[in-house]
Amino acid sequence: MGFVKTRDISREIRERCGVFAVVGHPKASELCYYGLYALQHRGQESAGIAVLNGGRIQTKKGMGLVADVFTKDDIVRLRGGSALAHVRYSNVGDEGGIEDAQPISVKMWQGQMAFAHNGNLINAPRLRARLEQDGSIFQTTSDCEVIPHLMAKSGLNDPVKALIKSLSDVRGAYSLCVLTSKGVIAAKDPHGVRPLCLGKLDGAYIICSETCALDAVGAEFIREIDPGEVVFIEEAEHPGSDVGRAKPPVSCYIDGARGKRGMDLCVFEFIYFARPDSDLYGINVHAARKALGRRLAQKDSLSADLVMGIPDSSLSAATGYAEEAGIPYEMGIVKNRYIGRTFIAPTQPLRELGVKIKINPLRKVVSGKRVVMVDDSMVRGTTSKYLVGLLKAAGAKEVHVRISSPPYRFPCFYGIDTSSSGELIAAEKTQEQIRELIGADSLAFLDVEDLEEILGRRAGNLCTACFTGKYPIPLEGEYR
Numbered sequence: 001m002g003f004v005k006t007r008d009i010s011r012e013i014r015e016r017c018g019v020f021a022v023v024g025h026p027k028a029s030e031l032c033y034y035g036l037y038a039l040q041h042r043g044q045e046s047a048g049i050a051v052l053n054g055g056r057i058q059t060k061k062g063m064g065l066v067a068d069v070f071t072k073d074d075i076v077r078l079r080g081g082s083a084l085a086h087v088r089y090s091n092v093g094d095e096g097g098i099e100d101a102q103p104i105s106v107k108m109w110q111g112q113m114a115f116a117h118n119g120n121l122i123n124a125p126r127l128r129a130r131l132e133q134d135g136s137i138f139q140t141t142s143d144c145e146v147i148p149h150l151m152a153k154s155g156l157n158d159p160v161k162a163l164i165k166s167l168s169d170v171r172g173a174y175s176l177c178v179l180t181s182k183g184v185i186a187a188k189d190p191h192g193v194r195p196l197c198l199g200k201l202d203g204a205y206i207i208c209s210e211t212c213a214l215d216a217v218g219a220e221f222i223r224e225i226d227p228g229e230v231v232f233i234e235e236a237e238h239p240g241s242d243v244g245r246a247k248p249p250v251s252c253y254i255d256g257a258r259g260k261r262g263m264d265l266c267v268f269e270f271i272y273f274a275r276p277d278s279d280l281y282g283i284n285v286h287a288a289r290k291a292l293g294r295r296l297a298q299k300d301s302l303s304a305d306l307v308m309g310i311p312d313s314s315l316s317a318a319t320g321y322a323e324e325a326g327i328p329y330e331m332g333i334v335k336n337r338y339i340g341r342t343f344i345a346p347t348q349p350l351r352e353l354g355v356k357i358k359i360n361p362l363r364k365v366v367s368g369k370r371v372v373m374v375d376d377s378m379v380r381g382t383t384s385k386y387l388v389g390l391l392k393a394a395g396a397k398e399v400h401v402r403i404s405s406p407p408y409r410f411p412c413f414y415g416i417d418t419s420s421s422g423e424l425i426a427a428e429k430t431q432e433q434i435r436e437l438i439g440a441d442s443l444a445f446l447d448v449e450d451l452e453e454i455l456g457r458r459a460g461n462l463c464t465a466c467f468t469g470k471y472p473i474p475l476e477g478e479y480r
């Protein structure tokens with residue numbers, strides 16, 4: 001028995017990152033710390049905070065959860081009026097060591113800067129190969145690192161201009177923040193795939209992945225960053241080094257991206273990634289999930305004794321289903337919330353003895369019952385199969401699986417860790433074959449049209465490529 005990396009049984013897909021930046025607040029690093037706590041669901045592999053103090057950037061980062069990486073003394077030492085913070089989850093096959101933890105701090109001829117992003121740059125391998133042939137030396141395996149190299153070669157002294165020029169060469173889905181010697185530059189890709197919003201706290205500004213992080217620090221939501229928008233927020237002039245206040249944000253756009261607001265936002269942010277207390281383009285994530293659950297029930301004519309959701313991301317959809325179907329909502333499974341990403345995994349003999357340290361069914365609730373098990377997504381099918389088995393072993397008479405999204409058929413290349421299409425259960429199997437494989441008594445999914453009707457009406461166009469194979473940003477090289 002040893003310390004091993006394991007996949008969370010309830011999570012077959014993972015968000016890769018969350019960002020949180022502050023400009024002009026005397027407690028910038030403290031705000032970042034609490035902001036990262038609120039964004040912990042977006043990445044549990046590493047965390048980092050970079051602060052700007054007297055024109056100098058100081059960084060602390062480490063592997064593990066936010067609570068493991070920073071001590072109280074670290075936060076006290078990270079004094080400064082502006083800061084940039086990041087939580088990360090590495091991709092499959094990428095060990096994601098400390099060198100890849102963000103923010104990535106670099107000293108360039110334009111000054112010292114720190115970079116943090118959420119997403120994936122489709123053409124990073126090609127850009128990196130070209131830059132390396134031209135003599136650039138990379139310190140990390142992160143796709144984000146091509147951006148400072150492009151900026152260094154841009155010939156432009158002004159970091160905002162250098163960044164805009166560099167981003168016009170970059171293709172992919174990204175929400176990026178750069179801490180410079182003057183403040184923070186934030187940018188969202190022209191398709192607006194990953195979320196990024198702007199908030200305000202006293203005289204300071206905050207830019208972060210989700211509105212739940214604004215709530216966590218008591219900040220007021222101002223607006224979403226537009227697709228293709230680059231926002232620069234400069235610290236106000238002040239004689240001290242760690243006093244707050246910021247100048248109003250100044251916006252410009254990458255290439256001709258202006259006017260593409262809401263275009264191609266990742267639909268999975270609604271289905272699964274974002275926290276239920278976050279709002280995306282004015283839509284509350286919990287309410288959206290509930291509406292998806294309601295739609296599942298509207299398309300159903302099932303007789304059952306109880307409806308249950310898989311904690312935590314499916315609970316909203318399950319309540320929507322239960323309300324619409326008029327079937328009692330129950331807690332059928334309990335998840336242990338105190339297990340981090342790394343833990344001592346039970347060995348095979350212990351597993352065979354029934355050691356269930358992460359998830360446990362409520363035998364007295366499900367025994368002898370016809371159960372509707374609502375889950376938000378099905379990727380490889382292994383989780384569904386395991387959960388159906390657990391419920392049946394706990395005495396459930398029937399288990400009907402309802403998925404509040406369509407069958408996941410195509411891999412994501414925009415910053416989400418899934419699998420190659422060979423591992424995606426719906427890529428090659430029919431619905432009936434999947435039902436049989438997971439051992440359910442019945443199985444139903446939503447359609448892409450349901451998502452578009454319920455979410456797209458207000459959010460604008462949505463990326464649904466993992467369901468449809470229609471990738472809004474053209475793929476290239478190894479991503480094709």
Ligand code: SF4
Nearest residue numbers: 266267412463465466
């Ligand atoms: S392919 Fe799927 S997971 Fe990836 S960005 Fe598009 S909707 Fe989101």
